[in-house]
Amino acid sequence: MSIAGLDAWLQTPQGRYVMAWEQARIDATVADVFGYNAIQLGLPQLDLLAQNRIPLRQVADASGPVDVxxxxxxxxxxxxxxxxxxxxxxxxxxxxxxxxxxxxxxxLIPEGEVLITGFNPLSIWGLRRRLPNCPRDFPWNGHYLSVLRLKDWLQLLGFAVDLVDFGCYVPPCEHERWLKRWHFMEATGARWWSFAGGVYLMRAIKRVHAMRLILPSWKQQKAPRKVLSVVSQKDAESYDR
Known part of the structure; x- marks a missing residue:
């Protein structure tokens, strides 16, 4: 993910604050995911699969220190x-x-998992980018996707969303002392307005509906019973003639 200003932002107190939360949540989520192949798309500056035990783990992006x-x-x-x-x-x-x-x-294989993080437009962070004096560099220059919209996209592709977690309730301050001063909002935000975290983590599972084979009926249909009619003696004599 080659984005102007990303490397510099990751070194700021604001960037470290966001990435610390995301790294911790991703680490806890991928720890119990098993299989043979795992892929990280983008953000090669961080190892988001560090706590995963899948043997083959690769990072893919358009540029940077990646495997693919x-x-x-x-x-x-x-x-x-x-x-x-x-x-x-x-x-x-x-x-x-x-x-x-x-x-x-x-x-993804059937029942494979995808983890997605993004900035929440319905938060103080989302509101910040709408203000007239907001900078135009990372992370304010993105097209933030709401959780509901992303859920709709995933469901159309056959995914089932089974986890949505919000974090980073502190306002997007640039200086560390202000981030620490507003730290009390982490607990109150998670309790009273959990949907308004600055970032979110979403996990979705690829569902593949099982096919039901319709087999032909091999049972032979029973022949209809013949109705025996009563023949009178007079009719029988006429048949003999």
Whole structure:
């Protein structure tokens, strides 16, 4: 994910605050995911699969220190070959998020998991980017996706969303002392307005509905019974003639 200003933002107190929450939540979520292949899309500056025990873990992006350099709209992985996939802040900073999700659905195995993090537009962070004096660099230059919209997109592709977690309720302050001063909002925000966290983590599982085979009926239909009519003696004599 080559985004102008991303590297610099990750070194700021604001960036460290957000990434610390996301790293902790992703670590806890991927720890119990098993399989053979796991992929991290974007954000190669962080190892989001560090706590996962899948043997083959790779990072893919369009550039940077990655294992696989590729266009995220055309992933170079076979269909139904990936057990788990993690992408942090990819969809909101890409011009074709729908195609990326379609590729994610293609490469995941049935019952495979995808973890997505994003900035929440229904939060103080989302409100900040709407103010006239808001900077135009990362992270304010993205197209933030609401949880409801992302759920709709995933459900159309056959995913079932089974986890949504919000975090980072502190206002987007630039200085660490203000982040610490507002830290009390983490507990109150999670309790009273949990949907308004600055970022969210969503987990979805690829569902594949089982096919039901309709077999032909092998039972032979019973022949209808013949109705025996009573023949009078007079009719029988006429038949003999």
């Amino acid at each position: 350099i590729c266009d995220l709209r055309q992933l170079p992985f076979a269909a139904h070959s990936i057990d788990a996939l993690v992408m942090a802040h990819v969809l909101e900073f890409h011009d074709d998020p729908h195609q990326i999700l379609r590729e994610v659905e293609r490469v």
